[in-house]
Amino acid sequence: MGAYSPQQFALIRYNANGSLDESFGSGGIALAYSGGALAMRLQTDGKAIMTGYTGDNFPRKVLARFLSNGQEDTSFGSNGRVISGALIEAGSCLAIQPDGKIIMGTQEPYGTGSYFERYLP
Numbered sequence: 001m002g003a004y005s006p007q008q009f010a011l012i013r014y015n016a017n018g019s020l021d022e023s024f025g026s027g028g029i030a031l032a033y034s035g036g037a038l039a040m041r042l043q044t045d046g047k048a049i050m051t052g053y054t055g056d057n058f059p060r061k062v063l064a065r066f067l068s069n070g071q072e073d074t075s076f077g078s079n080g081r082v083i084s085g086a087l088i089e090a091g092s093c094l095a096i097q098p099d100g101k102i103i104m105g106t107q108e109p110y111g112t113g114s115y116f117e118r119y120l121p
Contacts, residue, residue: 007034007035008031008032008033008034008035008055009032009033009035009036009037009064010029010031010037011024011025011030011048011050011070012025012028012029013025013028013030013070014028023069024070025069025071026070029070030066030070032066032072032080033054033072033080034054034055034056035054035055035059036052036053036055037050037051037052037064038051038052038053038090038091038092038093039052039091039093040094041094041095043100045068046067046068047065047066047067047068047073048065048066049063049064049065049094049096049102050063051063051064051090051091051092051093051104052090054083059090060084060085060089061083061084061085061089061090061104062081062082062083062091063077063081063082063091063102063104064076064077064080064082065077065080065081085106090106091104091105092106093105
């Protein structure tokens, strides 16, 4: 967790009354990974799956998982995330199957088409 970056995955959890949930992340906000998040889904165990793009000069699609307390789930992928694909791609939508497998929809660069990838939990 670090200082705010203009392009960073961020999760914010609120209480039912609209106040920040101070028990989540750091003061209600969990920041991680350089890049941008475009979609999020919750797993039945309360873990959050996010997809988007990396924050480097040639972004690639990224899939990241967070624990229910807002911490990065380092047991997922490589230190909490999976980076894949060609340059200048982004994960844009997510679904979680009943068996826990994750489906990520992506957009190829320059509108050349869309495709889906499937990940084990």
